[in-house]
Amino acid sequence: MQLYDAVFYLFALITVCSAFIVVFSRNIIYAAFSLLFTFFGVAGLYVLLSADFLAVTQVLIYVGGILVLLLFGVMLTNRVINVELKTGTIHTVPALILVAIVAGTFAGLFYSTWKGTSAPNTTLQTTTPSLGELLMTSYLLPFEVASVILLIALIGAAMMARRARKPVEQ
Amino acid sequence: MQSTANFLSEFLAWLPHVSLAHFLILSAILFALGIYGITTRRNAILVLMGVELILNASNINLIAFSRYGGVNLDGQVAAIFVIILAACEAAIALAIVLNIYHRFQTVNVDDISTLKE
Numbered sequence: 001m002q003l004y005d006a007v008f009y010l011f012a013l014i015t016v017c018s019a020f021i022v023v024f025s026r027n028i029i030y031a032a033f034s035l036l037f038t039f040f041g042v043a044g045l046y047v048l049l050s051a052d053f054l055a056v057t058q059v060l061i062y063v064g065g066i067l068v069l070l071l072f073g074v075m076l077t078n079r080v081i082n083v084e085l086k087t088g089t090i091h092t093v094p095a096l097i098l099v100a101i102v103a104g105t106f107a108g109l110f111y112s113t114w115k116g117t118s119a120p121n122t123t124l125q126t127t128t129p130s131l132g133e134l135l136m137t138s139y140l141l142p143f144e145v146a147s148v149i150l151l152i153a154l155i156g157a158a159m160m161a162r163r164a165r166k167p168v169e170q
Numbered sequence: 171m172q173s174t175a176n177f178l179s180e181f182l183a184w185l186p187h188v189s190l191a192h193f194l195i196l197s198a199i200l201f202a203l204g205i206y207g208i209t210t211r212r213n214a215i216l217v218l219m220g221v222e223l224i225l226n227a228s229n230i231n232l233i234a235f236s237r238y239g240g241v242n243l244d245g246q247v248a249a250i251f252v253i254i255l256a257a258c259e260a261a262i263a264l265a266i267v268l269n270i271y272h273r274f275q276t277v278n279v280d281d282i283s284t285l286k287e
Contacts (some may be wrong), residue, residue, distance in 0.1 A: 008188045010198050019200055022219055023207040038200075042226050045193065049237040051246050054229075054253075061253055065259045066222065073215045073264045076272040088212045091281055095209040102186055103202035110194035111181075117190035130243055131250070138285050139247050146254045153258035160265035 008048055028074050032067070039063050053128045078112030193234035200227035214267045214277040218260065225256045 020039035025031045039062040039110035135143045184191075200223055207220030221284050229249045236245025 005186055005188045008192065016199055016203075019203045019223055022216075023203045023210075028213060028216065030214060031219060031236050036246055037221065038223065038226070042230060045196070045230060049193070049198075049233045051233045051249075053279070054233060054246055054249055057250065057253060058229075061257055062222070062226075065257055069260050069264055070215060070218060070222075073218075073267055075269060077215065077268065077277045088278075089210040090212055092210050095206050098209065099202045099206045103198055107195045110191050110198060114191040115189060117238055118222060119189075119238055121265060122240065125186075127243060127246060131246060134243055135286065137249075142251060145235065146251055150254060150258055155264040156262040160192055160262075161261055161268050166253035 003046070008045070011041045011044035011048065014038075017043065028078065032071050032074055035070070036063060036067055039067065049128070050124045052126055053131055184264040185200050190234055192232055197227040197230040197234070199238065200224075200230070212278045212280055214270070214279050215264075217279060218267075222256065222265075225252055228252060 015038055018034040018041065020029045021034035022038060025034065039058060043055045043058040043062075044053075046058060174211075189250050204220045204223030204227060208217050209224060211220065217267070229252050232245040232249045232252070236242055236249075267277055270282060274282055
């Protein structure tokens with residue numbers, strides 16, 4: 001077992017264990033904070049897959065943006081002062097059966113199909129310049145559409161999230 | 171029995187050498203956990219966390235294939251778009267959840283069933 005494999009298993013352990021806490025913890029705050037470790041573990045996996053730009057993006061957007069947003073949601077929609085941060089679960093047994101089938105099928109499929117595929121021996125370089133070039137050439141239209149969608153989504157979210165304004169008195 | 175033992179020894183020999191299947195199986199585990207979170211959680215925000223887990227699993231798949239299929243950056247571009255859409259989804263969904271909370275004073279997804287009644 002080489003260093004690469006050991007590091008992979010370290011990040012995989014961090015990711016899977018914290019994802020378990022996200023899904024099974026009864027305390028919402030614990031779930032939200034272990035989601036942080038899941039995102040960091042996934043960012044580490046991106047580094048192992050030589051996707052440096054995406055690893056940084058993952059940390060910036062998921063940890064810095066989405067996770068903070070989710071924590072805002074938790075804080076705004078629960079009575080934090082009365083410590084009502086527990087949450088219940090529903091139909092656990094059917095979900096467990098479903099998940100076991102899904103995970104078993106996928107894992108068996110992936111194992112039997114791609115177990116022999118090792119990494120191609122190419123010289124690795126930083127991906128940022130070529131990603132930027134791709135976004136400005138072959139993926140220009142999806143890039144522009146995505147930016148418009150982002151703008152619309154943010155305006156829409158801001159409009160929906162604030163309270164309805166009282167009608168102006170004449 | 172013989173085939174089971176063969177499979178097991180092959181599996182144990184495969185385990186310490188990271189290949190494409192390692193990343194894919196890890197993403198399958200994350201995906202399954204995300205589905206479990208979506209189906210069992212009552213709090214809408216925890217359902218959203220399950221969605222984020224699923225999106226991360228798909229991203230791992232995209233980037234793993236991009237790395238192991240020659241270093242082809244198309245998969246990474248797709249992963250960037252997935253991240254963008256995840257950000258949009260989180261913002262919109264949280265705005266909706268906040269509105270639901272103002273109206274119903276709860277975010278438990280199984281309590282909000284006025285459409286059914």
